[in-house]
Every structure is written in C-alpha cells, then in structure tokens.
Amino acid sequence: MLSCLVFLLLGACKQEELTEVRVGEVTRSIFYAPLYVAMEEGFFEEEGLKVDLRTIAGGDKTMTALLSDGIDVALVGSETSIYVNAQEANDPIINFAQLTQTDGTFLVAREAIDDFSWEMLKGSVFLGQRKGGMPQMAGEYVLRKNGIDPHNDLELIQNIDFANVATAFASGTGDFVQLFEPTASLFELEGVGHIVASFGAQSGHLPYTTFMSKKSYLEKQAATAESFTRAIQKAQNFVYANSAEDVAKSIAPYFENTELSLIATVVERYRAQESYAKNPILDEAEWELLQDVIEQAGELPRRMDYNEFVDTSFAEKAMN
Template sequence: MQRLGKKVKRGATVLGIGAVLTTALIGCGTSPSNNVSGGSNSVPSTGGAKPVTVRYSEVIRSIFYAPQYVAMAEGFFKQQGIKVDMVTSEGSNKGAAALLSGSADIALVGPETSVYIYNQHGGKTLKVFYQLTNTDGSFIMSHKKINNFKWSDLQGKSVISWRPGSAPQMVLAHDLKAKGVKANVITNIAPQAMVGAFESKKADFIQVYEPVASQLEQSGKAYYDTSVGQAIGNYPETAFEATSSYVKAHPKVIQEWTDAVYKATQWINSHSATQVAQAIKPYFTGTPVNLIAKSVDRYQKLNTWKTPVLSKAELTTLQNVLIASGTEKPNQRVKYSDVVDPSFAQKALNGK
C-alpha cells in the first residue's frame, strides 16, 4: 500500500477478490518503484543533466488518472528531466496538507481544496496549474442487476459514498438534487472499508472508481448502473496543484510536469485502450489487463481527459456545487486568478 511518506512495497500478494477491491479502492496499487520517473523504450532522456526530483502525492490510485501513469511508464517525465517520488495520500484533504506542510511539491487533488484553503486566509495558498480530469469518474453499482436504470431507482435507497465535502460526494449530491431524488447517502465509512461494507449489505448501492467498478462486475458482487460524471457533464474533478510560492519559485519544473502529462494524454489518444492498459499495468498489480483496458475505455468514452486548462466557467460550476453542498458560502466565491494559473497548460496546448 502507498501512504503518504511511506515507500511502496513490491510484489503485493492478492488474497481474493475482496482484498483486490479494497486495495484498488484506497489507492494501493503497486508501482514499479517509489521513484517512478519511468523507463520507456521509446522516449529518450534529454541531455545528461541530473534529473530534478519532484515529491508527488496522488489522491488515490485509480485508472481515472491514467495520463500520469502513462507519463511515468512511457518515460515522458524522464524526457523532461523529472524523477517522480510518488506517494498516495488517500484523500484531497491529505494531499493538500502535504503541500502546505512542505512534504510534497505537487499533488493531484480536487480543485475545491484550493478554494477551501484560500478562504481560510492563511499564509499559503494553492494554485491549480493543470486540470487532469474533466468530469467525475465514479460509477454507481448495485447488488442486483437493474435493467434500464433510472436515477429514480435510488429513491429511498442507501448509497455508500465518499467523505463529506469531497468531490465525488458533492457531485453525487448535485446529481441527486438535479434528478429530484432523495437517497440515504452514507459518507462516514473510510475509503478502505467501503467495499467491505457494501459486500456486507450495509447499503443498496456504492459509488466507486475504476478499476474497482470493473472488478466488482467481474466478481459478480455488483452490477454497473450509471456514470455520476455523465449526469453532471463538465466538472473539474481533479487537478495538479502546488503552493503559489512553489509555482513562483519553480516555473520550469511546473512547465516540465505539465508538458510530460500533456504528451502522455496525447499518447493515450493515439493508442488503443489495450495498449494503454499494457503501459499502466505495473501500477495496478493484481488487476487483469483486460479489466484495466475496460476501465480505460469507459473513461475515454466519458471524454475524461479533454483539456488541461481549468476554465472560468468550470470554476463557476465547481463553486456552484460547493455552495449548494454548504461547504462554501455565497460571499466566499474566489476569483479565477486566486486559485488557477492556466499559463502552463496553455503553453502545452500551444506547443510552446
């Protein structure tokens, strides 16, 4: 398992489907190494300069974040002269805390964390510099197969979701309200216990990411119902962030990181889901390649990795959801420039 500040253990043994699902859910896929700049056969390293080590915290381990694993596996970070020292925080709140404490340089978190921290008016703020995912990546699963699922099927039912104030929890709440559905959304179960609670029939439905959704399907313990992201449409679910002071002090590193991930996204767009699965499988030990490919295909169909620029309109959507959920007050809306610096992603898009 990867946890903040801990090394990744090699060769994790998979003890049944329950262990596999729990491992994937809480972000514990095994990577080739804690230092994962990548060793591609197709992308050469640039020059002979010593690589810059970036201490990186990912929010959870999920195929939803495939571009970053491709950037590692196919050597795009290495090409940019970056050595990635990766850990898994198991939550945007923990990833943001790592940035603020100085134990991480860059983190993949929900952009709402930048809003929360800015509104605390503390000594540090966080800046989004690359939007990795353009919609929510979770799915609703049920114990029994529901033909022609409708959101009204959740009326009066229980759903295991994520912690209050987290992106998936707030997006689900938004979708339910938009559909006029009242469900019992359970938000007090720790991520590592969610699958076990669902299998123990603690709820009728569960909200999970890939590859857990496909693993539950294959095990016969759950059935796919719907995409939470498809219901809300464009939504800035996760982004690469750093403290404003780090961005200012290390613009070259930020640009190199941005370029590496953007090139990885382009690589994904020009390769099949199976080829992507083969590339990232070292980060999902215990998950069959066919299930990884199914997960990638599911996210590609959602147009998950559409653009690296978090737009003003998307920030407005985000803050509308925060206000509706009660985690931000209407008078706490932040300005775009307070929490987003789009210049690095724009340069990547323009090939500069």
Template sequence: MTKILRLACLVLCALMVLTGAAGCGQKPQAVRLKVSEVTHSVFYAPQYAALNLGYFADEGLEIELSNGQGADKVMTAVLTGAVDIGFAGPEASIYVYNEGKADYCEVFAQLTQRDGAFLIGRQKEDAFDFTQTKGKVVLPGRKGGVPYMTLEYVFKQHGVVPGKDVTFDDSVQFAMMTGAFTGGTGDYVTAFEPTASKLEQEGKGYILASIGKESGEIPYTAYFASKSYIEKNKDLVKKFIRAIYRGQQWVAKSSPKEIANVIAASFPDTDIKLLEKSAASYKGIEAWCTSPVMKAEAYEKLQTVMTEAGELKQKAPFDKVVNNSLAKEVINP
C-alpha cells in the same frame, strides 16, 4: 623538455580532463518530485501513460508517487511540505484560499473533466432509474469532497434529495467504501475504475450509472502546489505539465487496448482485460482532458455544485485559485 613540449603536454592533459568531465555530464541527474494522488485509478490514465512512456524522464524528472487516500490528506501533505505537488479535486484549493492563507495553493494543470465514479448496486438493473434509490442507503465518500458533492448534485437533478429521499452515509472513509459495501453496509456505493468493474466481475455489485456522464463537464481532478513553490520552480513545473500534456495527447489518440497495455505496469495486480474495460468506460464518457488548461466556465460550475451542496459560503476568484499561465506556455510554446 622544451617549453613548447611542456605546453603541449599541459594542453593535452587539459583536453583529457575536459573530455572526461563532458562524458560524465552527458546525462544530468534527474530531479525528483514528490506527488500525492488522491487515489489510484485508471481514471488517471494520462498520468500513468506519461510515467510509463518515459515522458517525465524525457523532462529530466523522477516522480515519486504516493496515494494520499483523500483530497484533504493530499492538501495537508502539500501544505506541510511532505510532497511537492498534490493531485486531487480543485475544491481543496478553493477551501484553502477562502481560509485566507497567504501561501495558498494554485491549480496549474487539469487532468480529468468529468466525475470518474460509477454507482454500484447489489442487483443488476437493466433499466435503472435514480428514483429506485429512494429509502435506501448510499456510501458517497467524504462530505465536502468533489465525489460526494457531484453525486449529490446528480441525485438532485433526478429529483432525489439526499437526507430526505435517500440516506448518504458518509461515516465510511473513501478508501474503505467498497470493502464496507461488500461486507454488507449500504445498498449502493460509488467506485472508480478498475474497482467498479472488478466488483461486477466478482459478482459483488453491478454498475448502474456513470456519475460523470450524468453530471456533465466539471474540473474533477487537477494538479496543484503552493503559490511560493510554483513561483520558485516555474521551469520545473512547466516540465511536469509538458509530460502530462503529452500523456493526455497520447491517451486521446489511443485505443482502450493500447492504453491498458501501457498503464499495466502501474496496476500489476489487475487483469489486462479489466484495465481495457475500464479505459473504454472512461473514453466513452470523455473523462480525460486533452489540454491541461482549466476553463473558467467549468470552474464556475464546480463552485455552483459546491454552493448547492452547502459547502461553499463564498466563491473564490478563478484567477486566484487557477494559474493557467504555465500550461498555456506549454501548449503554445
């Protein structure tokens, strides 16, 4: 074999190896992100749309979603490294910052802009007024959490003072409230969709008011991670935000029926008509953000609600707790 022939063979072999390697590398392995959500609800439709429409997959991300069943538990999971990203009320990040923790959590994307709970009563009341709850017992969730504090804020706005005019029974865990209510505990309970509509469908309760409609705009649920994690994984976090932003935009332009059909895979045990009704309820009160960027004025309103609830002794700076930089890069590339 001549030198030229040997050289040709070597070049051919090298090309075959390179071609094979390129073929194997066409689709890099997805990066898995562990995300803990505060509860599982149609309230978070943009997130499920992003999952089911393949927006996370488009970014090379595989989301491992778990139900933390409470903001305090979600935050614990983030701080201990059990999950990468937490999804709950921003109040959890405010509390941690005020504790003086060096590697505190930063909120990097907002998903919902109103309270997603509905007040449920035992009787149907066509002309419900919050004053009708005086002398009664309400199951509000965990004291110190956004659901509790927003509910308290709304009651006070209607001239009903918890602890004086009405009893807020916070002894029942958030995940157990509707079960306790249907079992006979309390006169009223708050519930997210599709649970609220399901209770009504089964004749076990009646939707009387939207807490989000009554409270106005407030940064209710958002994504957060430790400051160090965000700093080390900026590109990864931007990919996550980009998928969420696409989910927000898709939901904003879609009908409740379209939303129900897309998120159905995330709620396999829920009737499609119930999902559609739930989506319509949330679109009706403009519960979903159209941008992941949190507004400073909305953040300040949250701190006002927390202060009035007696849960916040010192306000936390917006530019410390909220990191909008990556979200702004996503929506204005």
C-alpha cells in the same frame, strides 16, 4: 576523436541532470492514468524531469505535505485548494494543470436493471461516500439534477469509511452504492453488483483532479512547471491516441494486483465519457461549476476568484 568523446560525455551529463519534482497523489487510481503514462513512457525525462511520486492517502494529508514543503506538487481535488485558500494563506495554492474533468464514480445496483431511471433510487437505501468529500458532493449534485433530494427521497448512508464502502455493499448493506473503478467493474465481473449509471457522465465537466502547487514554487520554478505540464499533455494525447489495451500495458506496473484486462476495461470506460482531460487547461466554467457543486452541498466557505487561484499559462504553453 577527442571532440566526439567530449560531445558524448557532455551528452551523458546532460541526460543525468534531471530536475526532481516531488509529487504527492491523493490515492493510487486508474482514474489518474495519464500521470502514470507520463512516467512509464518517459515523457517527464524528455522534459528534463525526474518525478518522485508518493501516494499520500487523504486530501488533508496531501495538502499538509504541500504546505509543509514535503512535496512540490499535489495531485488532488481542486476543492482542497478552495478550502486552504479560504484560510487566506500567505502563500496561496494555485491549480496549474488539470488531469481529470468529470466525477469518477459509478452507480452500482445490487440487481441488474435493464431500463434504469434515477427515479428508481427514491425510497431505496443508498450507500454514499464521506460527507463533504468530492465524490459525495458530486453525487448529491447529480441526484438533485435528476429530481432526487438525497436527504429526503432515500435513505442515505454516509458514515462508513471510504475504504470500507465497497465491503459494506458486498456484505449486504444498501440497494445502491457509489463506487470508483476498478471496484465497480470488478463487482460486475464477480456478480456482486451491476453498473447502471455514471455520475461522471451526469456531473458535467469539473476540475475533479488537478496538479497544484504553492504560488511561490510556480514563480521560482516556472520552467519546471511548464516542462511538467508539457509532459502531462503528451500523456493525455497518448491516452486518447492509443488503444485501451496499450494504455493498460503502460500503467500496469502501478497496479500489480489488477488483471490487465480489467485495467483496460476501466481505461475504456473513463475514456468513453472523457473523464481524462484532453488537455491540462482548467477553464473558468469548470471552476464555477465546481463551486456550485460544493455550495449546494453546504460546504463552500466562500466563492473563489478563478483568476486568483487558477493559472493556465503553463498549460497554454504546453499545448503550443
């Protein structure tokens, strides 16, 4: 009896001894569904981790929090690591697990278009995203890929704050707008606009959003980073193995003001074009395409060596 009691006590202690990981996400988005699945389905706890999730609006602020040790891990676009590492920091920022692998925006037209072609944007008023931001750079890349010069073939508006772009379009500005979900689908439901194309489907695979940390943290907390990445892999498997409705139910607590049916619609849309990465590995082709996109936009400080700023060892172990 005593031995059983000791065993139970030890088991209880073991369950309580979770390693805390402070994670800063650049925004709250259904685009990041696997992260919330990992939290709600207990995958982090299974790996002995307790995640303290904080939403830090803006890539600059998120990276500042990471550099100042306010957080341990940042979930943000890989381009931010390029900008920081270009300043030759003593403690480089390393991308170690990928969450999304395409652009997450959609092209929304004011009127419904049955047979859309990108040529229709020529001569139009296009309400884009912030200059130098990844959505805008990926958007310009897609336009050029389809034979459109974003600065000469249309009237490009990109001086509106990210938070106000949707409102500006709803108020009558622009013929087309580049929007994230769930706003794009919500506009369709309300008749404000109509989704006619996906920038994500056109962009190709990019390390659009990744988990990154200081090199020193990954060296000191290698076991924690591996456990963290394994939990993300479990969540990625869950997202693709279950129905969009079940995924929506799992992440619904993070989107209290969004209808469950709308969450499911967005999950299915992102899943159909494989915006959610199926594993945490950021491969070299994706890294190089990212730099091509940034370079075309005139924002790349210099090419960054994949082997120096990407570490796939944790993802490879998690997959095995």
